[in-house]
Amino acid sequence: MTSSSAPSRKALSKIACNRLQKELVEWQVNPPSGFKHKVTDNLQRWVIEVNGAPGTLYANETYQLQVDFPEHYPMEAPQVIFLPPAPLHPHIYSNGHICLDILYDSWSPAMTVSSVCISILSMLSSSPVKQRPADNDRYVKNCKNGRSPKETRWWFHDDKV
Amino acid sequence: MAEEEVVIEVDAVQAVYGDDCLVLQSYPPHIQIHIKPRTAEISSQQFVEAVIGIRAGPQYPEEAPDINIAESKGLDEQRKNHLITGIQDKACELSSCLMLVALCEEAVEMLSSMNHPEGNCPLCLYPLVEEDAGRDSLPFMKLMSCFHCFHCECIIRWWNWLQSEKEVIPTNLSGPSVRGSRSMLNQRSVHAAAEESTGSCPVCRKVFHAKDIEHVLDLVGAHSQLSSGDAKLNEDENLTELDSEKFRREKFEAILKLQQENSGLIEPRKNEVLLPGMFLPPPIPETTTVSVNETTDPQNTESNVRAGANSSGSSNRPRTSEHRNSGMRKHRGRNPRKQVKQWTKKETGNAD
Ligand SMILES: [Zn+2]
Ligand SMILES: [Zn+2]
Numbered sequence: 206m207t208s209s210s211a212p213s214r215k216a217l218s219k220i221a222c223n224r225l226q227k228e229l230v231e232w233q234v235n236p237p238s239g240f241k242h243k244v245t246d247n248l249q250r251w252v253i254e255v256n257g258a259p260g261t262l263y264a265n266e267t268y269q270l271q272v273d274f275p276e277h278y279p280m281e282a283p284q285v286i287f288l289p290p291a292p293l294h295p296h297i298y299s300n301g302h303i304c305l306d307i308l309y310d311s312w313s314p315a316m317t318v319s320s321v322c323i324s325i326l327s328m329l330s331s332s333p334v335k336q337r338p339a340d341n342d343r344y345v346k347n348c349k350n351g352r353s354p355k356e357t358r359w360w361f362h363d364d365k366v
Numbered sequence: 367m368a369e370e371e372v373v374i375e376v377d378a379v380q381a382v383y384g385d386d387c388l389v390l391q392s393y394p395p396h397i398q399i400h401i402k403p404r405t406a407e408i409s410s411q412q413f414v415e416a417v418i419g420i421r422a423g424p425q426y427p428e429e430a431p432d433i434n435i436a437e438s439k440g441l442d443e444q445r446k447n448h449l450i451t452g453i454q455d456k457a458c459e460l461s462s463c464l465m466l467v468a469l470c471e472e473a474v475e476m477l478s479s480m481n482h483p484e485g486n487c488p489l490c491l492y493p494l495v496e497e498d499a500g501r502d503s504l505p506f507m508k509l510m511s512c513f514h515c516f517h518c519e520c521i522i523r524w525w526n527w528l529q530s531e532k533e534v535i536p537t538n539l540s541g542p543s544v545r546g547s548r549s550m551l552n553q554r555s556v557h558a559a560a561e562e563s564t565g566s567c568p569v570c571r572k573v574f575h576a577k578d579i580e581h582v583l584d585l586v587g588a589h590s591q592l593s594s595g596d597a598k599l600n601e602d603e604n605l606t607e608l609d610s611e612k613f614r615r616e617k618f619e620a621i622l623k624l625q626q627e628n629s630g631l632i633e634p635r636k637n638e639v640l641l642p643g644m645f646l647p648p649p650i651p652e653t654t655t656v657s658v659n660e661t662t663d664p665q666n667t668e669s670n671v672r673a674g675a676n677s678s679g680s681s682n683r684p685r686t687s688e689h690r691n692s693g694m695r696k697h698r699g700r701n702p703r704k705q706v707k708q709w710t711k712k713e714t715g716n717a718d
Binding site: 279313 | 571
């Protein structure tokens with residue numbers, strides 16, 4: 206369901222296109238370490254390979270992030286989810302949705318795909334335990350119709366993973 | 367050299383720099399000077415500033431004093447190093463002469479030559495100042511509170527986006543938000559809504575107000591369609607001329623306004639720099655004020671206080687949490703860690 210979970214979206218605005226092309230070039234010159242962008246001709250959807258950081262619970266594991274860009278990126282946050290199988294993590298649901306504030310309420314247009322990737326990797330790396338969020342089943346059931354995580358009412362608070 | 371001579375020199379520095387000079391110790395001299403570029407008559411055109419520490423030992427002036435930068439705005443590491451090295455070179459050159467004033471002047475001189483933003487616009491990722499002189503740069507501006515710089519066009523687009531989000535939220539509360547379908551506000555309503563609204567710096571999340579970008583709002587509005595948000599600014603060669611003409615005119619109008627308020631001819635207050643578009647008290651749009659207040663989430667108060675204690679540099683750190691069931695109220699604050707501390711110095715000047 207993950208690849209169909211992105212709602213039908215409008216094409217990127219010209220500004221979004223310019224910005225993404227710029228990000229892509231920057232990524233190619235200076236990719237964040239631990240990530241590999243799988244090249245496609247689709248600027249609006251990036252698939253990125255994540256390697257678990259050495260010395261963490263996810264060392265030697267590889268996951269895939271799917272990043273979908275809205276029409277008004279970067280004013281609007283991209284939709285970022287893990288493609289199955291999603292890593293076992295207290296803030297990652299089995300449908301790949303990630304509970305991380307910068308992807309929703311705390312998004313800022315000064316953030317980039319690269320900075321988002323780094324945040325996700327650091328979220329992975331700091332996890333002391335491999336398990337699903339407590340409300341995983343209920344949440345995933347609620348998302349059955351392919352709802353975007355951006356439509357979820359997330360609740361954020363300061364905590365250590 | 368005799369101690370009295372050095373002490374007299376410190377007095378002289380203090381006389382020259384007044385409040386911008388802080389004497390931590392008069393012998394051996396340890397002073398801090400708050401310097402701004404000489405070229406920055408208009409605060410909105412000032413992109414850098416620094417507090418330079420000069421600390422001399424008992425061997426001064428035979429031995430050059432230590433130079434450090436206690437605080438700075440708008441300067442990256444490279445330019446800070448350049449500034450320190452430049453002042454140190456000057457100190458070596460002047461060895462065994464009393465040099466404090468000369469060092470301060472050198473610092474001001476160097477800072478003046480650096481009075482432009484560095485690097486890329488954080489929003490479009492294109493350079494703020496084109497290295498290649500042949501290419502036209504888009505006009506840029508800085509936020510008065512934090513000195514973060516953006517293309518005018520880019521920050522206005524962010525501002526419009528934030529304001530249009532605030533408009534959309536009340537209708538969204540009952541159901542899932544339909545993102546992407548909102549229409550951008552037209553420019554008139556932007557102006558109206560702007561008066562009491564706030565935005566947050568995309569880089570450090572410091573709150574800024576409509577008046578902080580008012581002067582560029584007009585500039586950009588004249589050249590592009592705010593409503594589409596897509597029009598790239600034309601390569602208009604007259605733009606920079608228009609720009610400075612606009613500043614000149616607005617400065618004049620601000621003075622005129624002041625004169626009217628004080629019913630007579632006055633001069634701008636001595637220690638006050640006129641900011642374009644900042645002195646004119648905004649008309650009060652009551653309706654928008656109400657709707658903005660409604661969307662202010664009381665939940666924010668707590669996090670505001672917490673954020674105020676943080677240093678601004680770390681405020682873009684991500685947080686994670688559990689998802690709560692959908693009956694729970696969403697934390698609606700667009701920027702949960704808004705800083706309470708705002709830049710208010712200049713705006714209070716006129717009100718009193
Ligand atoms: Zn820009
Ligand atoms: Zn800032």
